[in-house]
Amino acid sequence: MMFQTLVSCNDQDRYPAMVDPTDQVDGFVRPWFDLGTVQRIAEDTQANAERYGHGSYDTIHVLAGDVSGRSHAVVVSICWMHLGGEYHESATEILQPNEDGRYAVGGHGWGWYALDDDLSPVIPFVPNEG
Numbered sequence: 001m002m003f004q005t006l007v008s009c010n011d012q013d014r015y016p017a018m019v020d021p022t023d024q025v026d027g028f029v030r031p032w033f034d035l036g037t038v039q040r041i042a043e044d045t046q047a048n049a050e051r052y053g054h055g056s057y058d059t060i061h062v063l064a065g066d067v068s069g070r071s072h073a074v075v076v077s078i079c080w081m082h083l084g085g086e087y088h089e090s091a092t093e094i095l096q097p098n099e100d101g102r103y104a105v106g107g108h109g110w111g112w113y114a115l116d117d118d119l120s121p122v123i124p125f126v127p128n129e130g
Contacts, residue, residue, distance in 0.1 A: 003127040006115040007031045009106060013044050014115060018102060019125060025108045027124035032102035038062055038075055041105050054080035060105055075103050 002018040007029065017031030024030075033041065042060040049057040058081075063074040075095040082091035095103045106112060114125040 007112045008115060009110045009112045019114060021125050021127050024124055028108055028111050029114055029125050030104050030107050031112050032104050034102055035073055038103050038105055
């Protein structure tokens with residue numbers, strides 16, 4: 001069962017996501033974002049990479065286009081630190097949506113954590129079902 005919550009991975013940016021409380025690694029969650037939120041994450045990661053350097057930030061990119069009158073989106077993750085090194089083949093990843101059309105941006109690797117109503121980290125995430 002998935003629960004709606006706010007998540008963060010940097011103590012600054014907060015995004016609404018769906019989270020499965022059984023899918024945690026050391027208390028960090030794998031959030032699933034709708035496409036509108038993925039676009040916000042893309043804008044934020046690209047701005048941070050420009051501000052602090054591409055070697056410090058992975059970036060997300062949302063590419064949109066029409067095929068035969070139908071709109072499509074492709075979500076790409078770029079790990080700039082891997083470019084030019086031995087891991088260059090894994091520097092890019094096309095993120096696939098789940099059956100609900102949501103994307104797991106960063107997965108467990110980004111250290112996403114859920115936030116409570118006071119915007120404090122909840123590690124491990126235990127949903128408030130009340």
